[in-house]
Amino acid sequence: MARAIILLLDSFGIGGAPDAAKFGDEGADTLGHIAAGCQKAGRPLLLPNMAGIGLEKAAAASRGNALAAPLSLHPVAVHAAYGYASPVSHGKDTLSGHWEMTGVPVTFDWGYFPEQEKCFPVELIDELVTSCGLPGVLGEKHASGTEIIKELGEEHMKSGKPIVYTSADSVFQIAAHEESFGLDRLCRVCEKAFALVQKYRIARVIARPFVGSTPASFSRTANRRDYAVAAPAKTLLDMVYEDGRTVSAVGKIADIFAGRGVTNRYKGKDSAELMDDTLAALADLPPGGFLFTNFVDFDSKYGHRRDVFGYADALQYIDSRLPEIAALLKPGDLAVLTADHGCDPTWSGSDHTRENIPALFFGPGIKEQFIGHRQTFSDIGQTLAKHLGLRPLKNGTVCF
DSSP, rough: OOOEEEEEEOOOOOBBBGGGGTOTTTTOHHHHHHHHHHHHHOOOOOHHHHHHTTHHHHHHHHHHHHSSSSSSOOOOOSSEEEEOOOOOOSSSSSSHHOOOOOOOOOOSSSOOOOSSOOOSSSHHHHHHHHHOOOSSOOOOOOOOHHHHOOOHHHHHHHHOOOOOOSSSEEEEEEEEEEEIIHHHHHHHHHHHHHHHHGGGGEEEEEEEEOOSTTTTTTEEETEEEEOOOOSSSSOOHHHHHTTTTTEEEETHHHTTTTTTTTEEEESSHHHHHHHHHHHHHHHHTTTTTTEEEEEEEIIIITTTTOHHHHHHHHHHHHHHHHHHHHHHHHHHEEEEOOOOSBBOOTTTSOOOBOOEEEEEEEEOOOOOEEEEEETTTTHHHHHHHHTTOOOOOOOOOOOO
């Protein structure tokens, strides 16, 4: 039986979506602006393996013209069915992108917290403090996760007050020291917070444990935990799971889908570990199985922090290891390299950007084919559902 694999580079947009202006993102282009920035700095962005599965051609089609800088210094033969997809979900957040890709577009509006001091409702914070026996909380604002730990980490360790903050996403985040506050305690507080934020239509509560003793040494650990709203309908993961097959989730995939439709979980702290986990999961994936990996560093470490060259280096790292994945693909396997939204590191602010995503299908026997502009991310999931011999998803059309 055929196997299916999604390799999702979190936030790897390839040009503004048709409705980007509605989100204040007209002109955003994560890949294009990274490539241009690298070329200007005299350090070309070289992604020969991604170019070989159609990335350069898909990006050029998405933006309506050629990339400002080539992704390979030499001509590359394409061996993939490639194109790009636009979002139809109401938001440009993580859950919306992942759900839509697996057949469930978000047709409602998430709740968000206003960008102001004391951004959370007083009754929400009061109930969290009382129900969890906390001495209070710190933060209560929009912030970068790493910066707010540097700012308030020492005070948190002295006071025992967890750090609560949000972003432009529909999210409530809680940071606490993994040792002095305790990981289990942090998770219990997040579980309570998740129950409390439901009436505000918040998509996720994220536990952000960190270690260290000074602002200079504070660092977040791999024990992040996402408490996410479950998709309102069956996703591709549910369908594979209900058919009695293996669904292997690497990175934050299991959390994004609220643990539903997952048989095997793999966690990694960075791109290197996530790639190693992907290779291990792929090697063990039985016939008919489905593997879904999220490479989160592109978003969390580089996109939101507006780090062009960090993003570029991470792309080149993943590109260098793609041949290892290709070597594990068996006849009949189908893999797709894609994303969930954009996060242009040259853009103002730190929010995601409303962008098209690559849809690059490759595997043994796949020949060059342009699949065009897909009108919804769900076309990716629909194509994989057909490949796996499952019944059609409720949304999306088959790409090829």
